[in-house]
Amino acid sequence: MHSNNESLELNSLSLSSLPNLPWVVQSEIIYILCNYRKNQDHQVFSIKDVFNIASVSHTWRHATKVSLSLNWRFNISRHSLKEYRQHSETQLCLLSQPNQHTLNLALYHSDDTAESNRIYAKDNLDWFKENVLSKALGMNTDQETKVAGWWDLICPDGGEGGGGNTLPSLKSLTLEIDGQVAVSLDFLHQLEQLEVTLNIDIISCLDLDLKQVFASIPSTITKLTMNDGLVTDQPFPFHLLKATQLSELIVWDTTKSCTRSYYDYVQSKQVRRIVKFGIGSQEELDFLSSSSSPVKDLYLHVSDVPTITLGGKAMVPPMLERLDLGFSLAMSAEVMECIFTHSGPLPKLHTLIIDSKANVLDMLAPFIQKSRSLKTIDFSLCFQRNTSAEGFELLLDAIAASSSIQKVWFRVKSNKAIMGVIKNHIQQIKNNPLVLLENSTIINTINNPIDLSSYSII
Numbered sequence: 001m002h003s004n005n006e007s008l009e010l011n012s013l014s015l016s017s018l019p020n021l022p023w024v025v026q027s028e029i030i031y032i033l034c035n036y037r038k039n040q041d042h043q044v045f046s047i048k049d050v051f052n053i054a055s056v057s058h059t060w061r062h063a064t065k066v067s068l069s070l071n072w073r074f075n076i077s078r079h080s081l082k083e084y085r086q087h088s089e090t091q092l093c094l095l096s097q098p099n100q101h102t103l104n105l106a107l108y109h110s111d112d113t114a115e116s117n118r119i120y121a122k123d124n125l126d127w128f129k130e131n132v133l134s135k136a137l138g139m140n141t142d143q144e145t146k147v148a149g150w151w152d153l154i155c156p157d158g159g160e161g162g163g164g165n166t167l168p169s170l171k172s173l174t175l176e177i178d179g180q181v182a183v184s185l186d187f188l189h190q191l192e193q194l195e196v197t198l199n200i201d202i203i204s205c206l207d208l209d210l211k212q213v214f215a216s217i218p219s220t221i222t223k224l225t226m227n228d229g230l231v232t233d234q235p236f237p238f239h240l241l242k243a244t245q246l247s248e249l250i251v252w253d254t255t256k257s258c259t260r261s262y263y264d265y266v267q268s269k270q271v272r273r274i275v276k277f278g279i280g281s282q283e284e285l286d287f288l289s290s291s292s293s294p295v296k297d298l299y300l301h302v303s304d305v306p307t308i309t310l311g312g313k314a315m316v317p318p319m320l321e322r323l324d325l326g327f328s329l330a331m332s333a334e335v336m337e338c339i340f341t342h343s344g345p346l347p348k349l350h351t352l353i354i355d356s357k358a359n360v361l362d363m364l365a366p367f368i369q370k371s372r373s374l375k376t377i378d379f380s381l382c383f384q385r386n387t388s389a390e391g392f393e394l395l396l397d398a399i400a401a402s403s404s405i406q407k408v409w410f411r412v413k414s415n416k417a418i419m420g421v422i423k424n425h426i427q428q429i430k431n432n433p434l435v436l437l438e439n440s441t442i443i444n445t446i447n448n449p450i451d452l453s454s455y456s457i458i
Contacts, residue, residue, distance in 0.1 A: 027063050034067040054094055065094050074132070075104040076150075077114040081121060081132070088131065100169060102138035105145045114148065121153050128153065129166050138172035145176075185216045214240040223248040226256065238265035248273040248297075254280070263287045266295065273297035279306045285313060289343060293317035296348070301326035301355070302335050310334050314343040322351040332358035340367040353378045361391035368398040368405060375447075377408045389421045396422065399444060400429050406448035410440045423458055 033053050054064040087093055107114050121128040154166055219242035238261045246269055251257040254277040274295055279285050295317050315338035327335040350373050399405050426434045433446040438456035
């Protein structure tokens with residue numbers, strides 16, 4: 001919550017105390033004040049604070065309402081349902097109607113507020129369903145959500161299915177399921193789209209029926225994430241998924257994404273984005289590099305030395321569009337060669353993220369020179385201090401000569417030596433089209449002719 005000093009500052013805010021700022025600056029101030037804390041559950045921005053902002057002037061009041069028309073995050077463990085209702089039903093309400101929001105029902109850090117809210121919701125169930133549940137775009141839950149009785153309010157039969165759709169606007173759901181606290185998803189089948197995250201801990205629930213879990217996942221989902229925590233030899237029964245529009249299948253447990261059921265599902269349902277950690281078999285390598293692969297967005301991290309020979313083999317789909325690539329120092333050369341030499345020209349690849357400290361700049365430069373599609377490169381880890389200046393020079397020359405590269409992001413701002421190498425070499429490039437920004441981003445002004453007047457250029 002705000003300190004007393006912060007509240008006094010907001011209460012004393014008025015037009016007379018403001019400098020003569022342009023409206024574009026004032027509107028940014030309003031937006032920041034209304035939104036900067038909404039996703040930090042431990043520092044809740046209260047409705048009273050929003051009223052103080054809106055009371056500055058009629059213009060500020062209107063701008064406040066516009067800012068609050070964005071997705072509002074309601075944390076059941078922090079916010080008061082009663083206070084929310086009092087505000088929403090007053091003539092001075094600042095929340096745009098209908099006010100859609102994300103409902104956080106995860107109770108792992110709960111206090112008495114969550115239980116007070118549950119009692120209030122139960123006593124005012126019609127209002128809760130009509131004004132809170134029906135307007136929820138997203139909902140986060142955990143195992144305590146049902147233990148504490150919230151699922152009994154969300155669906156009449158306590159979450160066992162058939163209770164009707166009380167969440168008609170819901171698009172995103174984070175859900176924890178285990179064998180002791182099971183929640184059927186059948187009542188969500190009427191939703192237009194749904195993102196599901198399943199957090200499953202089999203250690204404490206050996207009787208969990210994975211077939212029942214997969215079969216109950218709504219057919220309308222577009223993204224399915226299976227988080228770590230599943231300790232079982234049972235393979236995931238992907239063939240029981242009824243989803244027909246699933247574009248993202250994120251399976252963090254690598255042992256569950258190297259099965260024939262997984263490969264067949266990705267291929268047959270045209271899944272566009274997947275996650276893979278390591279290469280465990282020739283079958284897995286064939287799946288990843290298949291010319292008929294529907295995968296266009298791949299998160300591939302290879303740390304351990306595989307048990308199969310990778311040399312001279314393709315590793316990614318030939319029509320890949322976005323690659324988030326990570327590898328250990330030991331695997332860097334082999335992975336780079338497999339992808340950028342043996343996987344074909346990758347004519348659709350437009351975004352490349354490299355998450356490794358390995359010195360691979362000299363191996364990447366030839367691919368940049370040949371590519372006609374690559375637009376963005378993000379080096380998401382700092383380089384080793386012994387990375388050669390020659391490697392950076394080769395890379396910068398390739399970026400400058402590229403017909404497609406628009407932006408390259410180096411996260412090495414704190415490394416003054418590397419930044420110095422980059423800055424000095426850019427200045428030496430003949431007919432240089434590159435601009436180095438203060439945030440360690442390089443812009444190729446020929447391929448990306450943006451207005452740089454508002455940027456800090458080094």
